[in-house]
Structure formats: C-alpha cells, structure tokens
Amino acid sequence: MIPSAMSKSLAEWLQHLETLHPVGIDMGLERVSTVAERMGLLESPIAKHVVIVAGTNGKGSTVAMAEAIALAHEVRVGAYSSPHLLRYNERVRIGGREIDDEPLVDGFERVERARLQAPEVSLTYFEAGTLCALWCLAQADLDLAVLEVGLGGRLDAVNIIDADVAVVTTIAQDHASFLGTDIAKIGLEKAGIFRPLRPAILGSQTMPSSVAETAIGMAAPVYRLGLAFSHSSDGVPGQPWCWHGLTVEGDTVSLDALPDPGLPVDNAATALQALALTGLALKPGITQSALKQVTLPGRMQWIGQWCLDVGHNPHAAAYLAQRLLAPPEGGRQWALMGMLDDKDADGVIAALAPRVTDWVCVTLEGERGRKASELAKRIESHGGRVYGCADSPQAGADILASQLAPQDRVLAFGSFVTVAALLTRPLPQAQ
Structure with missing residues (x-):
C-alpha cells in the first residue's frame, strides 16, 4: 500500500x-x-x-x-x-x-x-x-x-x-x-x-x-x-x-x-x-x-588536515596514492579506513601502503559491513602500522583527536558510508 x-x-x-x-x-x-x-x-x-x-x-x-x-x-x-x-x-x-x-x-x-x-x-x-x-x-x-x-x-x-x-x-x-x-x-x-x-x-x-x-x-x-x-x-x-x-x-x-x-x-x-x-x-x-x-563532495575533499575520499577499489586507491600530497616535513600521514566486506581491501591497502605511516581502522555495520579488526590484520600483513581500531568512523576520528600534530594529515576513505559518517560531525584539527 x-x-x-x-x-x-x-x-x-x-x-x-x-x-x-x-x-x-x-x-x-x-x-x-x-x-x-x-x-x-x-x-x-x-x-x-x-x-x-x-x-x-x-x-x-x-x-x-x-x-x-x-x-x-x-x-x-x-x-x-x-x-x-x-x-x-x-x-x-x-x-x-x-x-x-x-x-x-x-x-x-x-x-x-x-x-x-x-x-x-x-x-x-x-x-x-x-x-x-x-x-x-x-x-x-x-x-x-x-x-x-x-x-x-x-x-x-x-x-x-x-x-x-x-x-x-x-x-x-x-x-x-x-x-x-x-x-x-x-x-x-x-x-x-x-x-x-x-x-x-x-x-x-x-x-x-x-x-x-x-x-x-x-x-x-x-x-x-x-x-x-x-x-x-x-x-x-x-x-x-x-x-x-x-x-x-x-x-x-x-x-x-x-x-x-x-x-x-x-x-x-x-x-x-x-x-x-x-x-x-x-x-x-x-x-x-x-x-x-567545480566541486564534488567526497572526492579528495579537504577539510583542514583531513582529505575525504569515497574511493573503495584498487584503481581508485592508486589514483589517491598518486595525487595525495605529502605532509609537511616531520608530519605523519594517517589513514582512517572503513570498507565494506565485498571490496578488495588487500588491493586498496597495497596501493596506499607506501604513502601511509599510521592506520586507524573503523568498523562499518550492516549486511555488507566489515569489522575494523579484519582490516587491521590485512594492513599488518602488508607491513603497515595500525595505531588503533574503532567501532565507527566517528569513533575513529575521536582516536585521532588526541594524536594529530599540526603537520600531520589524515586520509579518510574506503566507502561512501565512511565519508558520509565523517561529514556529519566536525573533524578534529591539531591546535
């Protein structure tokens, strides 16, 4: 009806x-x-x-x-x-x-x-x-x-x-x-x-x-x-x-x-x-x-120290790796990553691993969701350093709130779901 x-x-x-x-x-x-x-x-x-x-x-x-x-x-x-x-x-x-x-x-x-x-x-x-x-x-x-x-x-x-x-x-x-x-x-x-x-x-x-x-x-x-x-x-x-x-x-x-x-x-x-x-x-x-x-939200969208991108496959990750500017001298390149379970996480991680110093993994809920702990294992298998895991993209941003230095940068990516969640709140910036 x-x-x-x-x-x-x-x-x-x-x-x-x-x-x-x-x-x-x-x-x-x-x-x-x-x-x-x-x-x-x-x-x-x-x-x-x-x-x-x-x-x-x-x-x-x-x-x-x-x-x-x-x-x-x-x-x-x-x-x-x-x-x-x-x-x-x-x-x-x-x-x-x-x-x-x-x-x-x-x-x-x-x-x-x-x-x-x-x-x-x-x-x-x-x-x-x-x-x-x-x-x-x-x-x-x-x-x-x-x-x-x-x-x-x-x-x-x-x-x-x-x-x-x-x-x-x-x-x-x-x-x-x-x-x-x-x-x-x-x-x-x-x-x-x-x-x-x-x-x-x-x-x-x-x-x-x-x-x-x-x-x-x-x-x-x-x-x-x-x-x-x-x-x-x-x-x-x-x-x-x-x-x-x-x-x-x-x-x-x-x-x-x-x-x-x-x-x-x-x-x-x-x-x-x-x-x-x-x-x-x-x-x-x-x-x-x-x-x-021209603007397109969620495509290499910069908000202060944060770059938000909905990229979720190896081809998109390779483009990000090519275009992502290095942080200022002495800064760390963080990655906040949340991906759905039907995506090629290994291919994405391999493309971005050379550009990322520290990773924060976040869980995406739902029928196609993927746990942060599973992402963390894959990152570590590629030699990456996982700083922490969180139950949601917002919680992952909270982890970074106490860690960001002024010269650090954050790439938040992996899904429309990840980016959408982060756009609903102010993102932490180093003071």
Missing part, C-alpha cells in the same frame, strides 16, 4: 522503498521498463540531449564536470547520480541545484501508482529512485541530461534510456559478486549502454578490447582517449593542461591553459568530449572558469 500522508514526507517514501523488494540489488530491465512504460517515460526523450556515463571509477567526476561546464555555457542541464552522501536530494540536480522534496515526493507517488497497476511490479530501492529521478528530469524541459549508471551498465535501471552520447570511463574489478572478475566481461556489461550509430566515448587508454568491439559491432562511432581526443597533462597537481578533441561534425578543437579541477584530468577530458558531441561550442574562458569552480 502507499504510505499514509505520503505527499508530506520524503523520509516516509524512502523508508517505504526499502520494503518493496526482497533484495537490495536485482539486476535486470524487465521490471523497471514495465513501470517506466506505464509512467510514459519511454514515449519521448527526457531531454534534447542525453549523456549516460558508466564505468568502474570516475563516473561521478565526469558527470559533475560535464554538468558544471554545460551550466557555465548557459545550457539548461539536469543530472542524476548515486549514491548520496548526506541527503537523498543530492541525487537529482536541475540547473545545478539539488532538487526539493516536493517534486521527489510527486515522482515517487507516480512511480508507486504505476507499480501497483495489475500486474503489480516489485522494484528495488535504486530502481524506484531512478524512475523518480527520470520523471523529475523529464518535467524540467532540459537541453541536456547527464545520467550516472549505478552498477554495471547493460542491466542497470538507467539503461532504459537511450543515450545520445554514451561514456565508459574506466574498467576495473569492483562489485565482483554481481559483475564477476573477468575484465573483458565487465567491459561488456559497461558497454551495454552504447546505442547503434550513436557516439561511444572510451575515457581510458587501458580499456579492455571488449568495450570498443561492442561499439564497433553496432556501428557506433568510437571516440577513444589518446586517439580521437586527448589531453596534455604531466599529472602534477595544480598544473594547467590542454585538451584536444572533435566536434560533432568531425572538426578538431583545442582548449589551452585549462586549470586543474582537482578531479582526474582523464575524466575532465572525457566530459569535454561528451559535451562537444552534443553540439555544444566550448568557449575557452567559460570552460576555464567552470573547471576552477
């Missing part, structure tokens, strides 16, 4: 969504497509142009930068991403602003009415949320919608929408219980967002061949980083870089003296190429300004 007084509380709706399906993740498009058809979501495009972004890492960064650059060019843009850190409203943005409760509640009502039509359809939390988001975006008269795939690609709820431009950022192992460990097969799943004759962007130079082969097999034009578009960047944080790409007509275009956005430059270059293929004429000054101002 629809919850009583549903139209007055987003919180009630989110609680209700938790009860709709027996499992949290149930990949497939049949159920979500049925409800989308009942809602009329598949009758016409949700925006004049739709960019869909899949990949193992870099999806959120690519979406955020594409959104920011398009906004700066006065494009009416909406975006959908997941998960959120503090507020569910973070998942849907229109005109650069988080959506209000009222349209979300309206959207959930429409999803529920469609879902309950005979025969009734069961939806997961993510599927219902995706349908609500798509409905909200479809009502906004958008020039551009930028959508982030949740997990995989081919069977992800977002893939009920046809992309005008489809992006795969990176391919690496993650969510092994759902996508497996075969990189070529993971690539096939991510490439499931490609559409015949529509541009397919490959945002990494180390992509498995299965991704391009999928695009070529459906006659989708392939735009590969390092070939069709590129950037000149030495990887040194803070240094300007240049982008070279192709317009939708096939003409070459370049942008010079672009600022470091504080996010992966591969993803920035990919976002620019995606926008160019929607027909947007990228202006140098406007693009520079947008990249200077």
Whole structure:
C-alpha cells in the first residue's frame, strides 16, 4: 500500500522503498521498463540531449564536470547520480541545484501508482529512485541530461534510456559478486549502454578490447582517449593542461591553459568530449572558469588536515596514492579506513601502503559491513602500522583527536558510508 500522508514526507517514501523488494540489488530491465512504460517515460526523450556515463571509477567526476561546464555555457542541464552522501536530494540536480522534496515526493507517488497497476511490479530501492529521478528530469524541459549508471551498465535501471552520447570511463574489478572478475566481461556489461550509430566515448587508454568491439559491432562511432581526443597533462597537481578533441561534425578543437579541477584530468577530458558531441561550442574562458569552480563532495575533499575520499577499489586507491600530497616535513600521514566486506581491501591497502605511516581502522555495520579488526590484520600483513581500531568512523576520528600534530594529515576513505559518517560531525584539527 502507499504510505499514509505520503505527499508530506520524503523520509516516509524512502523508508517505504526499502520494503518493496526482497533484495537490495536485482539486476535486470524487465521490471523497471514495465513501470517506466506505464509512467510514459519511454514515449519521448527526457531531454534534447542525453549523456549516460558508466564505468568502474570516475563516473561521478565526469558527470559533475560535464554538468558544471554545460551550466557555465548557459545550457539548461539536469543530472542524476548515486549514491548520496548526506541527503537523498543530492541525487537529482536541475540547473545545478539539488532538487526539493516536493517534486521527489510527486515522482515517487507516480512511480508507486504505476507499480501497483495489475500486474503489480516489485522494484528495488535504486530502481524506484531512478524512475523518480527520470520523471523529475523529464518535467524540467532540459537541453541536456547527464545520467550516472549505478552498477554495471547493460542491466542497470538507467539503461532504459537511450543515450545520445554514451561514456565508459574506466574498467576495473569492483562489485565482483554481481559483475564477476573477468575484465573483458565487465567491459561488456559497461558497454551495454552504447546505442547503434550513436557516439561511444572510451575515457581510458587501458580499456579492455571488449568495450570498443561492442561499439564497433553496432556501428557506433568510437571516440577513444589518446586517439580521437586527448589531453596534455604531466599529472602534477595544480598544473594547467590542454585538451584536444572533435566536434560533432568531425572538426578538431583545442582548449589551452585549462586549470586543474582537482578531479582526474582523464575524466575532465572525457566530459569535454561528451559535451562537444552534443553540439555544444566550448568557449575557452567559460570552460576555464567552470573547471576552477567545480566541486564534488567526497572526492579528495579537504577539510583542514583531513582529505575525504569515497574511493573503495584498487584503481581508485592508486589514483589517491598518486595525487595525495605529502605532509609537511616531520608530519605523519594517517589513514582512517572503513570498507565494506565485498571490496578488495588487500588491493586498496597495497596501493596506499607506501604513502601511509599510521592506520586507524573503523568498523562499518550492516549486511555488507566489515569489522575494523579484519582490516587491521590485512594492513599488518602488508607491513603497515595500525595505531588503533574503532567501532565507527566517528569513533575513529575521536582516536585521532588526541594524536594529530599540526603537520600531520589524515586520509579518510574506503566507502561512501565512511565519508558520509565523517561529514556529519566536525573533524578534529591539531591546535
């Protein structure tokens, strides 16, 4: 049944969504497509142009930068991403602003009415949320919608929408219980967002061949980083870089003296190429300004001595290890780590161990939680020094409160859950 007084509380709706399906993740498009058809979501495009972004890492960064650059060019843009850190409203943005409760509640009502039509359809939390988001975006008269795939690609709820431009950022192992460990097969799943004759962007130079082969097999034009578009960047944080790409007509275009956005430059270059293929004429000054101002909470987000990052697999950890600035002379590099049980903790620890002097491990609760003590054993097996363990990210921060010196730095990472918990409280800083 629809919850009583549903139209007055987003919180009630989110609680209700938790009860709709027996499992949290149930990949497939049949159920979500049925409800989308009942809602009329598949009758016409949700925006004049739709960019869909899949990949193992870099999806959120690519979406955020594409959104920011398009906004700066006065494009009416909406975006959908997941998960959120503090507020569910973070998942849907229109005109650069988080959506209000009222349209979300309206959207959930429409999803529920469609879902309950005979025969009734069961939806997961993510599927219902995706349908609500798509409905909200479809009502906004958008020039551009930028959508982030949740997990995989081919069977992800977002893939009920046809992309005008489809992006795969990176391919690496993650969510092994759902996508497996075969990189070529993971690539096939991510490439499931490609559409015949529509541009397919490959945002990494180390992509498995299965991704391009999928695009070529459906006659989708392939735009590969390092070939069709590129950037000149030495990887040194803070240094300007240049982008070279192709317009939708096939003409070459370049942008010079672009600022470091504080996010992966591969993803920035990919976002620019995606926008160019929607027909947007990228202006140098406007693009520079947008990249200077773009922000993405939980991605190398600095709060005083603390760097917060949601990275939770070896590929993301390697990027952190490369970009993390060393503490001032004499300072220690702490790491506060909390990871879910289905993640490759050993690969993450191995990537960051050379950069970390002392570790604090924290327990994440829940069905997929992992104990701090188990993380500590893995760190010690890699030769790391564990200072302490805590029952929660907040308790781990309390451990550090009495230990931080002014020249110390803390990398807090490993999960959206870890970062979200730390963002709910003031973080201790050395006096």
